Structure formats: C-alpha cells, structure tokens
Amino acid sequence: MHPIDAAVRAVIFDLDETLLDQASASKAALIDWAASLGLNEPGDADRWAQISSRHYARYQLREISFEDQRRERVREFLEQPLSDEEASVVFGGYLERYEAGWMLFPDALPALRRARESARAVAILTNGDRAQQIRKLQRFDLLSEIDLLLCSSELPYGKPHPSAFSAVINGLGTTAAQSTMVGDSLRNDYYGAQDFGMRAILIDRLSAHSDAGVRSIKSLDELTY
Numbered sequence: 277m278h279p280i281d282a283a284v285r286a287v288i289f290d291l292d293e294t295l296l297d298q299a300s301a302s303k304a305a306l307i308d309w310a311a312s313l314g315l316n317e318p319g320d321a322d323r324w325a326q327i328s329s330r331h332y333a334r335y336q337l338r339e340i341s342f343e344d345q346r347r348e349r350v351r352e353f354l355e356q357p358l359s360d361e362e363a364s365v366v367f368g369g370y371l372e373r374y375e376a377g378w379m380l381f382p383d384a385l386p387a388l389r390r391a392r393e394s395a396r397a398v399a400i401l402t403n404g405d406r407a408q409q410i411r412k413l414q415r416f417d418l419l420s421e422i423d424l425l426l427c428s429s430e431l432p433y434g435k436p437h438p439s440a441f442s443a444v445i446n447g448l449g450t451t452a453a454q455s456t457m458v459g460d461s462l463r464n465d466y467y468g469a470q471d472f473g474m475r476a477i478l479i480d481r482l483s484a485h486s487d488a489g490v491r492s493i494k495s496l497d498e499l500t501y
Contacts, residue, residue, distance in 0.1 A: 278477060278493050279500045280396070286450040287391045287499075288469075290435075290459030291402040294479050294496075295384040296412055301377035302328075309370040313354070327352050332403075336434040342405050346371075380416050381481075387496035388421045394501035399424040401444045401457070403434035403464060424448055435461070436468025445474075458499070466490055 280287060292298035306324045310316065317323075327349050335345040347363035350370075358366065391398045399422060402409050406427040413419045424447045428434030431443055445455050452473035459465025460479050469476040477499070478485060478492040485492065493499065 277500045278491070278498050280391075280394075280456055281475065283454060284396065284456045284475065285454040286397040286399065286445070286448045286456070288399045288401050288444055288448075288455060288457045288474075289388070290457075290461065290465050290479075291400050291404065291409060291412065293460040293481075294458060294465075295381060295388075295400070295418075296416075297379045297381055299325075301374055301379065304377050305370055305373035308373050312369060313366075324349070324353055336403055336428060338433070342429060375411070378412055378415060380418075381496070383496035385416075385418070385421065387499055388418070390499070390501055392421065392423075396501065397423045397448045397450065399426065399444050399448055401426050401435065401440060403428040403440075405429045435459075435464040436471065438468075438472050441469060441472040441474060458496070462488060462490070 289295055302325070303321045306321050310320045331340070331345040331348045331352070334340050335342055340348065343364065346367045347358070347360055350363045350367045351358050354366070388398055400413075404427050406429045409425065409427050413425065419425070424444065426440075426444045426447060428440060431440055433439055435441070441452070441457070445452060448455070456475040456477060457465055457469035458477045458479060460481070462478060462485050466476045466478045476491065478488075478490050479496060480486065480492040481494055483494065
C-alpha cells in the first residue's frame with residue numbers, strides 16, 4: 277500500500293493509461309481500421325503507436341494543431357500524400373472505432389471516490405484535447421467525481437512543462453507541496469511533477485519502469501488516505 281501523506285490536500289490524476297485504458301482501445305481500433313483499408317501487417321499496431329506518439333509530441337509543443345497531428349499520423353502510416361480533407365476523413369474511421377473502445381480501469385472510480393471521501397480535492401490533468409477528454413469523462417460519469425479537469429489544449433504547454441502543474445494547483449487553490457500527481461508517464465507525470473516541487477506516484481501497471489527507482493504502484497487500489 278502507498279499512503280498519501282497527511283499534508284497532501286489535493287490529488288491530481290492523469291487520465292489516459294491512469295484512469296482510462298487508452299492503449300487497448302487504440303490497438304483494437306487500429307487493427308480493425310487497418311483491416312478495413314486492406315492492411316494486415318503484424319507490426320501495424322506498434323508502428324501506429326510510435327507514429328502517434330511522435331506527432332502528438334509535436335502538438336504538445338504547439339508545432340502543429342490537434343487536427344494536424346491526426347492528419348500527419350494518417351499520412352505517415354499509409355505513406356500517402358493525402359490532402360487535409362482526405363486525411364481527416366480517413367482518420368475518422370480510426371477515431372470512431374477508438375472512441376467505441378474506451379474503457380475505465382476497474383480501480384479508477386474507487387480511487388477517485390476514496391480521495392474525495394478523505395476530504396482532499398481531486399483533479400485530472402491530462403495532455404489531451406478538452407473536447408475529447410470531456411467525452412471520455414461524460415461516457416463514464418466522471419465529471420461529478422472530480423473538482424477540476426484541466427487539459428493541455430487549454431494551456432500554452434502540456435506536461436511536463438511547469439506551467440501545466442502551476443495551472444492545476446492554482447485552479448485547486450493548493451500549493452505544490454500540498455499536492456500529489458498520480459500518472460503513468462515517467463517523464464510527464466512523475467519527473468514533471470517532482471521538478472515542479474510536487475509529490476508524485478507512478479502508476480506502472482505492466483512494470484515497464486520497475487528498474488527506475490521511483491515511487492510506483494501497479495494498481496490505484498494501492499493508494500490509501
């Protein structure tokens with residue numbers, strides 16, 4: 277078990293891969309979508325994930341827009357010089373399947389409720405587009421379970437930039453020392469929060485960072501208050 281320190285007045289959760297199983301939804305959507313386009317290579321899902329990560333990072337740095345990163349992912353994956361309109365239409369086939377596959381991790385809702393029942397403020401700080409992240413929370417009735425949702429699309433930069441962490445504690449009315457970040461990204465959530473002066477806990481469900489020497493859990497059920 278990993279107790280939250282008594283001095284902590286706010287618990288801030290990441291969304292994708294922390295509360296919501298985004299990777300499984302993306303992989304399943306990609307396989308079905310690629311098959312509909314006549315593609316069926318064993319490495320398609322991994323290649324899509326790598327392409328997506330690279331172009332999404334460009335969006336987080338505001339080098340390209342949210343819609344442009346979608347188009348660039350399609351163009352690179354299909355290796356075709358599609359127009360903006362064509363790329364958006366083709367991406368829509370993946371997006372429909374991806375959104376249909378969203379699932380909460382079983383430990384997500386109990387973790388949010390335990391945090392609020394402990395009289396702590398609860399927020400979600402996500403490197404995502406607000407419109408899409410709102411749809412996720414609405415799908416699973418999570419908006420009423422939190423005090424604040426803050427998305428990188430509303431900010432100059434996403435995590436791990438200090439402005440993202442500053443924005444969330446300002447929105448909650450707490451300080452860095454009174455806040456704990458819980459997320460799956462070693463760089464964005466764990467080190468980003470620590471560099472800002474916050475406590476941090478890495479949710480490492482698949483033990484991908486077991487040798488990193490950081491404070492980690494394999495399930496949100498391990499959080500105690």
